[in-house]
Amino acid sequence: MTLAETGIPSAEQVKSCYPPAEVRGRGPVAVFECFQRIPCDPCYWACPRGAVLEFQDINDLPRVDWARCNGCGLCVARCPGLAVFVVDETYAPGEGLLKLPHEFYPLPAEGEVVDALDRGGSRVGEARVVRVVGKRRGDTPVVWIAVDKSLLRDVRAIAIRPRAVRPRDGGESRV
């Protein structure tokens, strides 16, 4: 089954965009899961370090200069397709850090334990929310989660567990 049939990228596609081991060993780095030529280039304009190479054609897939990427995650918040993630294998022993776009309110709280979902929406483990960035109305919030290092490549979404009493998100209005 292909991406066009399922909406889920194939194992080969995931592998093709995943940064090489030596890059991942240096620290946080962006992963662009962008596999279809569509007219779109905000990631190029989002990167202050020039790590997303200039597009020849607006339909080009993004090409990344890993040497310039420090995994800041600005592109994660800017990609209209929510197709960029940051992985950090150097976060902690046995634990990796993942930055993912998350446009659902209420936002998780820092420290909260959430379900970790793969590209097909299946629960593959749990994650601890480390930080939530971009809470301003209209921004795409980027949630930083700590997950077992073996899950870094597979987890691409989170689901908040039912809470008895849900804390308010600091005056956040619903989109």
Place this chain on the structure above:
Amino acid sequence: MTTCDVVVVGGGPAGLCAALAASEHGATVCIVDRQDRLGGQLVKQTHKFFGSKDELAGTRGFEIARILSERLARLENVTVLLEATALGYYPDNVLAVEHEGLFKKIRTSSLIVSTGASERMLPFPNNDLPGVYGAGAAQTLMNLHGVRPGDTVLMVGAGNIGLIVSYQLRQAGVNVAAVVEAAPVIGGYAVHASKIRRIGIPVLTRHSVKEVLGRETVEGAVIWQLDASWQGLPGTERRVPCDVVCLATGLTPLVELLWQAGCRMKRVPELGGHVPVTGEDMQTTVPGVFVAGDAAGVEEASAAMLTGRLAGLGAVHGLGLCPEYERLSKEARRNLASLRTGPTSDKVRAGLKKLEEVLQ
């Protein structure tokens, strides 16, 4: 009778960009829109748009509506008639409009029709039950009026609208049981499909809705698998519990005003139905009548903004108000062509080719 240089019918992305291009060149412009605010479908688009920086890529649709409206509000030569309906355009260059209960006439040198498109219906038993919505209607309910259309939705159609509205339903806390798509592949952008798959919404290709169940309102739906010739396969029926069925099965250009004005029309399935025959300046076969946006052929909003700009430039060029027409229109056409070069625009390119052949 009022008089102005350019009348724009429809204040969506195409109409707003047409009005901007025309008014920035000094033309007096009147926008006629049937809604109570400008922006067309943009006002309920809460997702970020694709396209290029010039067309505000990366900005949420409703913000694009706000930005374009604010640019227009700064121009003194623009008037806007809201909750107004264009009724007809006549050979003496008069547009008849119903506004505030009055029949009004506007004499204009150029008419730009940017009326958009309407959602297609799908025939199946019980498709008239309350709870069967156009996906756009469900989107209007929740994103404009803050009303949840129901608790659990079956989405029919995996084009961009079906995928985006499914995502936005989940953002509003509504369950989406599944997205069914009659074609063997997902029609919308892969990134939109991936967004809903990773939050657990199934997408079933080669599936369609067989019938909707219920007496007074929707109580469920039966879906089934389709064979290679798009026929339902008996024995594959499955019951889906849901209280809403959303149809996202395509759009058809809204072109009544162009028919009435006497424009030459051609049926181009790749562009969504009947569309006016135009030159590259977006002028129809009736001199002074231009078309822009989905009314010229169903495409993405970023393309609508550029065809709007082209129509606006064409209109002021016809009035002798645009000395730099060649350069500006060439630039807009180049940007439009680059948006349309990718594989997701194959259909649009094929449709436009058919239209060009009419004029040869």
